[in-house]
Amino acid sequence: MASVHFLNVAPGDCTIIRHVSGRVSMIDICDGNIKEEPRKAILEKAALRRLLGNFRMCKYPTNPILYAKSLGITRIFRFILTHPDMDHMDGLDVLADEIGITNFWHTGVQREAPDFSSCPYNEADWNRYESLRDGRESGVNTLKHLAGVYFQFANRIENAEGGGDGLYILAPDDALVAAASDDGDINDGSYVLLYRSAGGRVLIPGDAHDATWEYVLKHYESDVANCSVMIAPHHGRGSDRSFDFLDQIRPKLTLFGCAPSEHLAYDAWSQRKLAVITSNQAGNIVLEVADQALDVYVENAVFAEVCKADCLKTNAQGYIYLRRINNTAE
Secondary structure, eight states: OOEEEEOOOSSSOOEEEEOTTSOEEEEOBOSTTOOOOOHHHHHHHHHHHOBTTBOOGGGSOOOHHHHHHHTTOOOEEEEEOSSOOGGGBTTHHHHHHHTOEEEEEOOOOOOOOOOGGGOSSOHHHHHHHHHHHTTOSTTOEEEOOOTTOOOBTTTBOTTSOBOTTOEEEEEOOHHHHHHHHHHSOGGGGOOEEEEEETTEEEEEOTTOOHHHHHHHHHHHHHHHTTOSEEEOGGGGBOTTOOOTHHHHHOOSEEEEOOOOGGGBOHHHHHTTTOOEEEHHHHSSEEEEEETTEEEEEESOHHHHHHTTOOTTOBOTTOOEEEEEEEOOOO
């Protein structure tokens, strides 16, 4: 059974897809360098410290490397870096050493290395990124594919027919990458990925900004409109962006990452009456591909109870079933 794991990390992103093929994709990583308490103890603390309307799960982030190991993942078939911001590669060095990467995707957008004397991230992660990007890692295949490319395993099977692991690149194109590299706004050089599963379409847009959304809607509107699930761009931050793209996409459910609440663009979704679940509410979120649907499971039992979920219905991880998103008009 295929599944999508949206991890509770702060302040970046990490999504793991376990494909029907058995291959594993990881899209970005954050908090790969933290020490994590056992999740049971974390959930107990979160329940005790819950404030009215605030489930506080962002106080207890997940280490994606430990999470992947808990699922029995022994190799990342493809690591996809949406763009080279440190909160999307935090833990890359340890991931490459302890689990390993077979294929590394990047868009080719250029930026200077951060000043690590005043940066909370590890220089080792940046150095590993450069090594992977430049093809200097033995046993790792580095790919720089852009919008519209069809290739084996991602969206083609071995005999060149469509399908593969259902991963499609919708952005950026060469022009977006060049502009992002030139003006330093690398968010518009971010990957926008569409995962097509039997249960529905999941849109994964990294930190895509306005120019990227204009491009996606011009070239791929029918592919993204009314998708089952969208991960909010830039973790759900307002980021001085236009949210007009929501009028065309209208996702059935959007997943927000961790950021200070005053920076999150809740209003853009609520004004359009679009459903949202946040990492701060749910902790880790898992989408399991069911019969023409995606079943949504959440880590945080307290949030599930407030949502009046059937807390006896759980998945293999013990996460609680919250709702089903039917795959209609796909």
